[in-house]
Amino acid sequence: MSDQKNTTRIAILDLYDGAENQGMRCIRELINQWSDENKIDVVFDEFNVRQHLEMPDLSYDAYISSGGPGSPIESINSSWENAYFNWLKEVENFNADEENLYKKKVFFICHSFQLACRYYNIGNVCKRKSTSFGIFPVHVVGFPTDELIFEGLANPFYAVDSRDYQVIEPNYDIIQQMGASILAIEKDRPHIPLERAIMAIRFNEHFIGTQFHPEADAIGMSMYLQRDDKKDTIIKNHGEEKWESMVEQLQDPDKIIYTYNHVIPNFLNSLIGDLVY
Numbered sequence: 001m002s003d004q005k006n007t008t009r010i011a012i013l014d015l016y017d018g019a020e021n022q023g024m025r026c027i028r029e030l031i032n033q034w035s036d037e038n039k040i041d042v043v044f045d046e047f048n049v050r051q052h053l054e055m056p057d058l059s060y061d062a063y064i065s066s067g068g069p070g071s072p073i074e075s076i077n078s079s080w081e082n083a084y085f086n087w088l089k090e091v092e093n094f095n096a097d098e099e100n101l102y103k104k105k106v107f108f109i110c111h112s113f114q115l116a117c118r119y120y121n122i123g124n125v126c127k128r129k130s131t132s133f134g135i136f137p138v139h140v141v142g143f144p145t146d147e148l149i150f151e152g153l154a155n156p157f158y159a160v161d162s163r164d165y166q167v168i169e170p171n172y173d174i175i176q177q178m179g180a181s182i183l184a185i186e187k188d189r190p191h192i193p194l195e196r197a198i199m200a201i202r203f204n205e206h207f208i209g210t211q212f213h214p215e216a217d218a219i220g221m222s223m224y225l226q227r228d229d230k231k232d233t234i235i236k237n238h239g240e241e242k243w244e245s246m247v248e249q250l251q252d253p254d255k256i257i258y259t260y261n262h263v264i265p266n267f268l269n270s271l272i273g274d275l276v277y
Contacts, residue, residue: 011062012064013047015111017069023215026260030215038272055083064109065112103206131162132163133163135159156187159216166211168195169195199211214264
């Protein structure tokens with residue numbers, strides 16, 4: 001892998017812009033758990049993309065790019081977004097070079113996923129009519145699938161969704177030209193005449209992303225929802241029934257806990273094949 005010590009190096013791209021969040025903690029914990037369970041030496045570094053224009057170099061084996069607040073559209077031509085897309089292009093060029101045997105893998109989460117969809121012109125990135133916030137079913141396209149990150153998951157599986165924006169109206173010509181594939185869509189409701197949002201895409205062999213939050217853990221989310229300020233905000237914006245439903249679903253081992261234990265760990269498992277060399 002990265003050096004003679006067989007250490008796996010992972011970069012976490014922090015797109016939270018300094019906003020309070022649970023996502024970064026969850027990503028750290030998932031990496032540490034995967035390292036311990038697989039007895040693999042892992043070093044990870046964090047890069048504050050939006051506040052400090054910090055971008056990782058090409059010395060990492062994998063990159064996990066976080067969610068974040070705000071609009072994935074209004075950042076067009078901003079300094080941080082230009083730096084982010086330059087980094088993405090560098091990783092693409094590295095992977096395209098046949099002399100580089102070990103390719104760089106990237107996982108995009110929520111806000112990062114929306115940016116990647118804009119970058120590739122995968123579909124229409126736009127504002128939702130209303131905020132999607134809660135625990136919702138995610139429907140896998142073409143289930144059963146041989147997609148690694150969904151290995152061990154049911155169809156549908158459940159995930160935390162928290163977004164004001166969406167990716168809809170897929171550009172199938174571009175998707176086909178790229179060799180990309182839509183992996184999942186939001187809750188399938190044929191009786192409602194609204195375009196279903198794309199919830200997961202494999203952009204290429206090494207880049208993949210989800211519009212939901214696979215890193216969300218039940219314990220952290222539960223503590224977050226029980227806070228007086230967060231509880232009051234959720235009830236004010238979404239109703240007490242929504243709050244009670246989320247708290248209840250967080251205890252279900254077949255829902256958030258199951259997704260947390262599979263999606264990101266499955267992505268990290270894709271690195272293991274390189275570790276034998």
